[in-house]
Amino acid sequence: MLTMQEDLQYLLRLSKVDKKVHDLKQTRKDLPQRIQSLRDAIGREKSALDKIQGDIVHMQTAIQESQDAIVTESASLEESSKRLNNISTNREYDAVHLEIAAHKKNVDTANAQVLHFQQILENLRKEAEEAEAAYAKIQAELNPELEALTTELNGIEDRIAAEAQKAEEPRAHISKKTLSMYDRIMTRRGNPNIIAAVNHKHRACDVCSRNQTPQRVIEVAKAKQLYLCEGCGSILVWREDDVPALHAKEESPAPVETSAPEAAAETAEA
Ligand SMILES: [Zn+2]
Known part of the structure; x- marks a missing residue:
């Protein structure tokens, strides 16, 4: 039979283990959120880069469409110009001239658009370079921590089990009365403090x-x-x-x- 003094010594050892287990369980609870916030921070830079790359594709399509319009309108302009040679009435002459003016205007508009879109594309490419650098930087910054936390989370069940195992030895020594008091208080309080x-x-x-x-x-x-x-x-x-x-x-x-x-x-x- 142990003295109360010895009982309390074992109780302190048990308490130390229980606190460690409690801390590990708290860590197990906190880790997913910490991991998620790192992933979110990396994900935000990735999204910014993806958006710019999407804008680049969109702008390349717009340039292609304007270039197609130049080809189509130039062909139509040529057609209209040829018809000028086979005109018999003034009214037809005026109509063809209106067509020619319209096609020329469309070609000019499409050319202006190509220049405008190319300028935007150039700016987007600069932005993409910056976004790529920012994405690489945040990955370099946060990936090591992310990997460490992920490893920690993967191993935490084993660590909790190993630590909880250490409670058995002091538990076996403590008197039933003291132990049941300790367990009762801990259960009521919900933590080992x-x-x-x-x-x-x-x-x-x-x-x-x-x-x-x-x-x-x-x-x-x-x-x-x-x-x-x-x-x-x-x-x-x-x-x-x-x-x-x-x-x-x-x-x-x-x-x-x-x-x-x-x-x-x-x-x-x-
Ligand atoms: Zn008190």
Whole structure:
């Protein structure tokens, strides 16, 4: 049968494992979102590049259509010009001249369009170069992190299982009563942050900040039974960095080092 002191030592080891498992589960929950936000950032540059490349294709089509129009209208212009030679009436003459003027106008418009579209195409090609550079840059920046996070996510189930395995050994040592108290509090709270370490210098609960009374701290130091924080119900354990002070206190009833801060604390509370 273990003393409460030893019980609590194993409980602290168990708590450390449970916290690690909890952190890993939190990471498992967070990773997909972090991965997605990296993918989104890369995807935004890709979309920008895709849009420009789409615009380039669209502009090339527009140029081709205008060039086709020049060919068609030039052929029609030639046809109309030939008809001028076989004209018998003034009315027909006027009509053919109107046709010729219209075809010439269409050819001029199409030529102007080709020039205009070629200018736009040139600008788009510059934009595409910039977008390609931006896309390459963000990939270089974010891909290593993306790969690392993806690897981490893929391996996290094994890591959780391996870490959870480590809980078995301390669990096997802790008394049933202490263990069931610990499990009950953890289940109720939904996280493993349920142990507060106190001593004479540090009387505030790590979880809820409630100051424990000096009397309670002395009881926790003695570790004869399980004590809970009156504020939040966390399990109170002795904070190790004051162990020499505790021993000094046990050996001589009124050592100067510990009685002075306690007296000050009591005065402060009153
Ligand atoms: Zn508390």
